[in-house]
Amino acid sequence: MPSGPPSSSRQLSSPVSQCAGLAEDATISATITSTSSNQAEPVSNPDSENTTTSERFLDDATELMTPDMQAWGEDMNPTLISLQSPQLVDVPSPPAGTHSEDDSAHELDSISTSVVNGIIAQALPTPGGQNNIGSELAIHALESGPSEAFIALPETASSYSGPLRGRDIHVIYQAPQYLSDSPERTTLLFHHQTSGILSIQDEQTNNPWRTLIWPLAQDHQALYHAIAAMTCLHMGKTQPQLHTQGIEHAQRSIQATMADIHNGNVSLDAALASSLALGFAETWDHKLSSTGFDHIKGAKFLIQQAISRHQSTPRLAEDLARLSFLAITWIYMDVIARFTSANAVTSTDLELMAACASITCHPSQLQLDPLMGCAVTLFPTIGRVADLIRRVRQRKAKASSLTITSEAVALKAIIESWVPKLQDVGEPDLNTSDSVQTAEAYRWATLLLLHQAVPELPRKYSIHDLAQKALLYLATIPPTSRTILLHLFPLMAAGCEVVDEEDRTWVRKRWQLMSRRMITGIVDRCASVTAEVWRRRDEYLSSYIAKSKESALATDSADSTGCHTFEELTGVDAANSGSSWVRLALGTPVGVENAEYAVKSELHWMQVMKSWNWEVMLG
Secondary structure, three states: OOOOOOOOOOOOOOHHHHHHOOHHHOOOOOOEEOOOOOOOOOOOOOOHHHHHHHHHHHHHHHHHOOHHHHHHHOOOOOEEEOOOOOOEEEOOOOOOOOOOHHHHHHHHHHOOHHHHHHHHHOOOOOHHHOOOOHHHHHHHHHHOOOOOOOOOOOHHHHOOOOOOOHHHHHHHOOOOOOOOOOHHHHHHHHHHOHHHHHOOOOOOOOOHHHHHHHHHHOOOHHHHHHHHHHHHHHHOOOOOHHHHHHHHHHHHHHHHHHHHHHHOOEEHHHHHHHHHHHHHHHHHOOOOOOOOHHHHHHHHHHHHHHHHHHHHOOOOHHHHHHHHHHHHHHHHHHHHHOOOOOOOOOOOOHHHHHHHHHOOOOOHHHOOEOOOEOOHHHHHHHHHHHHHHHHHHHOOOOOOOHHHHHHHHHHHHHHHHOOOOOOOOOOOOHHHHHHHHHHHHHHHHHHHHHHHHOOOOOOOOOHHHHHHHHHHHHHOOOOOOHHHHHOHHHHHHHHOOOOOHHHHHHHHHHHHHHHHHHOOOHHHHHHHHHHHHHHHHHHHHHHHHHHHHHHHHHHHHHOOOOOOOHHHHHOOOHHHHHHHHHHHHHOOOOOHHHHOOOOOOOOOHHHHHHHOOOOOOOO
């Protein structure tokens, strides 16, 4: 049986959670200032001289582009990634052919950063076998700040007049070769990779991490390093050199936050965003199994402070939108972490979650949330179910108490009656439809876990049927949908109950798809746990079959029924059906799903994670 990784002492505790205990003495709240009044030292600031150099370089770059290069570039559909802005702007490919002077300004706007930087990042051939300009560019890229839009072109490059061979055309269009830990590389990875898995709305103007959080990072070092840590640890699985850099960025973020707290110069929004980013970073570390709950607790303290201030001094629209997004993100992380975190010892703060929902700029039932879709109003109930499961798993008694049973009945009624309210958002698009299906999968997966926690609950569906309903909603969502990013929780809860081999193959393929889309090691851990649950249950059922066969044959020998084989007694070809005959022909054996498949059983995925010492963030 595979074993989980040993517990690591490398977890970075949140500086806010370390200081949260001092709140009663009013030492922290006095140091936290509003975002608009005080700001930390910017990470970097471009100056006007660099801008002039960049413009001169664009002119040089335009002159170097031949009609062949422009025609070849039409197939690339380059993307302009401005390092000064969190938005990704699709720029049309430059048309082939020559351009007049009147069109020169439009042509400059049409050249993407990938093309521009490709010219300077690669060493152009120089007459007489002179050394290339790569080293100069590398030094300049290292010295440039993360907000600089372009890298200046050395004078030697613009004076080159040699012929452009065919291979040089491809060289020019290559991506810039930034140093692995340069701010430019981190910025590009964040905008092009990491921010995309943090929101189901990835349009350039709809991703709050780009439009609301990234601009704030330009003025606050702690937040910049937290985002850099999240980005590097997200990509650390496929690019190992980024893993170490991610840990270093996390440490620098914490150090910067502690320094700001000590100096009394903390931006509330920046500190809150840093806590959440570090929480994501810790969960995405493929070498560390953690839910980042310490950072989530620190974020809770900051949200309480922010909401209290907003109630006394209302925020402007943009600041309110940022606080609302961060608060809803905290709800998502807090609820999902409760299913697997050993540190989630306190109950879900329903009062604070209600306050978070009250500050949203739009009615929550009409808003498609970047992380929860249309299930925002369902998540507090999911959190209560997670709390109930934790209490059940801590009990030594096998039977549920009267209190737990009563609470479970009330939760069951809430879950069964919940429906997403989207009737006033106009004609629903595909993303909205997928979000509704995802919300329903969450609802049925939560109901499934509730029945596994409290088997005494009356029900009209078997455990297998509950899991099948959740999986059917997931199966109706195409693999290309962005809501796939949110399917870890329902697929983990329901996928382990799959018994048919064809359905198991579908679950495996869905895990593989999500792993490619999300890159982080979380999905691989979920797939490993699912496979282990199937293995344990197959072994258990094989044993159950053997005992049932012996009992049936013994009963037959004592009776005069005329049946002398196990197949005649059951009507199942055990030799051809293998260990799955009980599952396929009779469903889960009577009594087995109530006891052996409950949340406290070694056959349940929660116990598998516990035995492996894993805390997997299912989000």
